[in-house]
Amino acid sequence: MFTKTVDIFSILSHIIFWVIIMMNYIWGFMVIISFVISAIRGNVSEVTAASLEGAKEAITTIIGLLGIMCFWTGLTRIAEKSGLTAFFETALRPLTHKLFPKLPKNSPAMTAISMNMTANLLGMGNAATPLGLKAMEELNKLNKFRDTASDEMCTFAVINTASIQLIPSTIISLRQMYGSQNPGEIILPVWICSILALVAGVTVSKILEKRSRL
């Protein structure tokens, strides 16, 4: 039973990797197929109108998002300068030590990892990626194999593919733009979902790392 689900996973993963490589074709196909189907159904003019509407909508969205994005990155810069992010980083240390028990406690890898997690938590997307890449480089220095990921790399990557944001600011502002009565009502469900998703991902990765011992 278990091996069967794993097979489905790997098939699915190949399909989606293929999807990424094919993004250019997919976008092209989307446009072409839309016209073909609308020609059959006889609503070509609607589709043409929709294309112009979509372009307009994109600009409205960006303008709506721009304010809150700038506000948020501005605030996080204050937190960075005041040492608040450093405080968060220290507070996260016990957790990172638990997640990466084999890493030396004050190694550059451990520091980069907890800084990356802090940046993600505070919604500093711009800072999180470079810090994450730094952490991967440091982990790679400790890696004994050249092209194979270590246990720590796998766990760290899984943590970064789960969303661990305190305030999901993008979606809150989108909800506000479209006239929600309570844009922030989703925060609690978001926390629950992202924590459980993270726990699920890390658990599976810890179980599988024992099965695929290097």
Added chain:
Amino acid sequence: MSFISAYAVPLMIFVFVLSGIIRKVKVFDAFTEGAKEGLECTIKIMPSLIGLMVGISMFRASGAMEIISQIFAPVLNFLRIPKEIFPLAILRPVSGSGSIAIVTDILNKYGPDSLVGRIASVMMGSTETTFYTLAVYFGCIGIKKTRHTLKSALTADFTGIILSVFTVYLLLNK
């Protein structure tokens, strides 16, 4: 519960600014400096967002989106996922601006406080662009064998997607 939701954002803003003032940071200068970065970053996603939103709204208007959702309807019904959510669940792990485009489309069409709008919001907030992240993180250090990473990351995504439907049913749409 509504207490947490209502106070999370203002509390965080308060703490950020207060910490700056206590530690004698030039708060306004720091703010504008950071805001400039946000400006550049948001403008950068504009071209791909325009392209994707044009594509998606054409796809929807032509009826193609409906056809695809119909094909997957039995599975979706089983998982209690509304079929309007399906395109988001599929695109979320693949493309960040693509999923912003779909969420915007959903909020615009069904409203942010509808069942579908709420599920889409929670899904968007609690999951990440898994494939992009993995490609960048492993690509930059030249790791080709990622072992069990993808399975674990997809488990996390699947958990997040299914739970966002259930938490909305349990907490918001009582």
